[in-house]
Amino acid sequence: MKAPPANGSPANPAEGERKSINSELWHACAGPLVSLPTAGSQVVYFPQGHIEQVAASMQKEMDAIPNYLSLPSKLICVLHNVTLHADTETDEVFAQMTLQPVDKFLQKYDREALMASEMGLEQNKQPTEFFCKTLTASDTSTHGGFSVPRRAAEKIFPHLDFTLQPPAQELVAKDLHDISWTFRHIYRGQPKRHLLTTSWSVFVSTKRLLAGDSVLFIRDEKSELLLGIRRANRQQPALSSSVLSSDSMHIGILAAAAHAAANSSPFTIFYNPRASPAEFVIPLAKYTKALYTQVSLGMRFRMMFETEECGVRRYMGTITGISDFDPVRWKDSQWRNIQVGWDESTAADRPTRVSLWEIEPVATPFYICPPFFRPKFPKQPGMPDDEAEAENTFKGAIPCLGDDFGIKGTQSQLFPGLSLVQWMTMQQNSRLNSSTSQPTYVPSMAASIPDSICNDPTRLLSFQSHTSSLPNLQGGFKLNPSSQQSDQHQKAQQQNSTKIQIQQKQESLTHLKQDKHYNQQQDQQQILTKVQSLNEQLQPSSYQIQQQQTQTQNSHSIQGEILLSPTSHQSPVHFQSNYHFQQPVEQQQHSLLQQQIQMQLLQTLQHQQVLSQISAQLHCKLSQQLPVQNQQFHQQQNFQQLPAHQIAVLAMSQCLAYLAKCCKNFRTSMTCK
Amino acid sequence: MKAPPANGSPANPAEGERKSINSELWHACAGPLVSLPTAGSQVVYFPQGHIEQVAASMQKEMDAIPNYLSLPSKLICVLHNVTLHADTETDEVFAQMTLQPVDKFLQKYDREALMASEMGLEQNKQPTEFFCKTLTASDTSTHGGFSVPRRAAEKIFPHLDFTLQPPAQELVAKDLHDISWTFRHIYRGQPKRHLLTTSWSVFVSTKRLLAGDSVLFIRDEKSELLLGIRRANRQQPALSSSVLSSDSMHIGILAAAAHAAANSSPFTIFYNPRASPAEFVIPLAKYTKALYTQVSLGMRFRMMFETEECGVRRYMGTITGISDFDPVRWKDSQWRNIQVGWDESTAADRPTRVSLWEIEPVATPFYICPPFFRPKFPKQPGMPDDEAEAENTFKGAIPCLGDDFGIKGTQSQLFPGLSLVQWMTMQQNSRLNSSTSQPTYVPSMAASIPDSICNDPTRLLSFQSHTSSLPNLQGGFKLNPSSQQSDQHQKAQQQNSTKIQIQQKQESLTHLKQDKHYNQQQDQQQILTKVQSLNEQLQPSSYQIQQQQTQTQNSHSIQGEILLSPTSHQSPVHFQSNYHFQQPVEQQQHSLLQQQIQMQLLQTLQHQQVLSQISAQLHCKLSQQLPVQNQQFHQQQNFQQLPAHQIAVLAMSQCLAYLAKCCKNFRTSMTCK
DNA sequence: TTGTGGGCATCGAGCCGACAA
């Protein structure tokens, strides 16, 4: 709209985005959490999320337009096309996607398709050679230029000729629209610093940057400088569309999707990562993967958020409820059907509802769940065999792909009529059933517990002690299910297993008072030795531990997986663990990391064992005494005033949080800087 | 988004349009042609027009989305609510309307309802105390201020104290968002002039005004100054919506309307008068009125357009076709179903297709059409009487309100199977039938012309000479239908009728070489005398000439009407003529204007006679020699290569254009300045 | 009557180091 300033600083304007937008720069501007599904892959489209995006951009609650088109809450689509764009006025990044709903009857769900789809799983395209700075008042004032952080200047900018007095050069960087900006880069002042002076203010005013907004510089493969902006989350001017009412937009989204779904014809959507509260086009693989997460009340999870300085941070939270976000118009939708609470009080801007695929469950015994366990085809009514019976038992415990491709609402929730204990028992049985080497039929406890027992803690206790005894995993850790004292239990663990010692080591790093003079280097060596012995312990068993590591150009990740395969023809139980690094991992670090991962996985296994014990004891003693020392927990809660079930949930959450923290601290201390 | 500049010039910002927008200012910014239907009235909503608006704002052709919702091309609605808005960023004006489709089965169409609805007919709300200036390069440069046109300053601004040296004052004006702007108003320079200096440039830069944009000042009822802007039609930045694809918008419009239509529920639309190529919410009365216009190929019409300087101008055009704008998706739609050509070659930016209600037909013999002629109820099949027969004859000649409220497509088009001559004959017969004092039945010529005649010009000639002899209107002008030479014909006209002399006088003003020393004052006197005699000629006849003049506060118009009433109990044939003035008409000018109007109407009658002759001759000679001298026409077209029908249409158009120009020049010379 | 440009005063944009967080 505006002609480029006369001083010629922004030059070479590409008329109307002829040249496609630089992907690296786009992703840098979009933020570290944004990843786009790849073209050609299968995705799940959520109309509710799409509407949220429009509502957010209009800064307007969407009116109560009924979903009269009977559009399903999600559409499985083929993603034909993804193109990157940037608003010419505001530099806002957005992506245009062409989706084509997959015909219901053609939807074939088999492992191969899923695996193939997994190839197109998101990659974090955050460029490595970049820096991002939030602008200060001085940076944006007309009084001066831009103060470049020293590290950033040295890493990204062409090196200055320090023989000059003062050292200075012309810096040319291209923005999203392929427009070149030329700044004077000078190293001066007392003490010396890197500054961008001439033309900087033109850039600021042209882009209408304010203090709090961010600029980012990238050095791409060709060593060319790229320049992007990322505006603060301050209130935006509400996109006052003067041509289309929000109602029409709302209904337009529904109708476009409904029309496409009815005809299996392509439709086009815009995804604006900075405007949208959440992604609404999810890679099918990611979605499917998330389906295996068994969510339940009180479950602990992590979720990634973007920090001020272009970084990411995981926040911990607890699931406080599972229910339809909009029970009237979008019944049984998986969109934001999980109500959550956040650990930190500064969680004002974090959502109170999330979707399954947004969260990373923190491993607990309840989430061990065999993939591909359920038969591919829906059970025929009246089928009398054991498998059908087992299926009923595990309904709710095992995510499955039904006719409508997905869990049908209530199935993924807790059984409303069951107590927590009953439910837990079921979980244990399901695990038992799938991980023991004998695929024998274990009767459903849920069905057999009389109501009278559920409502009487003392009777429950005795019942519990009968049924919750766990099978010992081979190559693993023998736990005493009947131990009543947590101290004793922990001591027993420490004595019986080397792994518990490792766990205690990590705890000592942060909370416990023992081992104050902890030596990291020495500890790592110790760990390596122990991992080695662990491996030896596990390898000869009937279970297998597998490890994978991948390192692509853009993201560096190492993935570990434990597959517990009782028999060769039965689907394996698996645990996963991932490491992501922004910087490439040095070759010599690889083996170390691999072993760390292996160990972490084993720890997870171990924690699950411990937690099973804890939960069992919990219900015996009703949190008079916590199995794990956690003073905070004691101080915060007054248990006497709460009903038994709530105490149980709370105690569980706290235990899980505590253990998860141990894991995380461990990881943090190990992650390469 | 942007904070107001620090110098405090724009003050008192109303947060987010609490206060409703000043209606006068809104209309001034919207333009002189924009009028909104009043709340509570009935309107006709055209989805196609709505989509055009979005397409225009997106600067994108809408993709071929089928109208799969089977939405009718128009919806009769009750207009519940109209609110005025202005874009906070650009000051673009737009209106939000809540429409509720009227249930088909409840739609009652009777004259009373129509009359009642007519009350809510649009009023041109252009304020009287306002001025509008297109900004010059100097006005928008940083070098200086704003040069206020003398008249405007004296009319609108508070009067300066001329005892001061120099005379100056502070001028405060509020914009659409109720933000006050304070300018220094000074009267200085050699020669003296009114200038706005201090703070003017802040206004220009804040509103991002460029040379070519317009500013307008209004003094409202409370004598407060209001300030608006109107941007030039230069290419706008294409509203790159980063959240919603144009497809979704398109389908959203369809779906919202379809949903509302299906449920008779309200829906909301935005009407942006400066972005939209045409109004798409039409007052029912206006629409209904327009239905009585008999459109036909070659018909002459006027249409209002906005001029540079906030004024209006009528352009003349000719109907070149009648067909569906979008025959696939919107069959039988009345939206832009009229193809037109424009008289002036500078008609690049005028539409090639218009809708019925946009045009004012210029009365010609073909458009004489008795209102309320047709029986109120659709004809019963098998009715054998004359009236039914006549109805068949006039099918297409008389707009009627059928069951579906409106003309059902093809009826309003030319009979596809008929030649132009056949069709013209019909028109003439229809006129004959309705305007002669004997309502005798005249057999339809269309039905009796054999195809062989149509395809043979020579035979057509003889046929034509038999059938096209026109009845002489009493008090009118005797024309010789069989005169073969145009020169002779014109000469005869000049000798036989005083009116033809007037016509020639007007022609002489512009195109013909005779009467070079034309004296306007003298001519007007002459005209008056002749009009007087004309009146005397007409008055004693059985036809009546009526005149009306109206002068409301906002628009000053004088309207003339000739009612030709053959008998007292038959509906009159009428011609209308309107004068509109932006400034009040002085009292002493009134009688003069009245007579001008009367004369113009008579001229129209006369032209119609002439044209009938011309068209008859045209088909005899197939434009070997034009009845009216028009060299341009000869040069442009090579008739030998065109089929007969096309030549006829072209020649007709040119003749009509020529005569229309005569009328217009006459009008121009008479209109008070 | 009014658009444009030269003359000229003034203000703020923008470059510098000092200083402190």
Add this chain to the structure above:
DNA sequence: TTGTCGGCTCGATGCCCACAA
């Protein structure tokens, strides 16, 4: 290491009239 400030310079802003269309 870097955010903010005072000092300083210079060019753009903006007010004036002359001149001409």
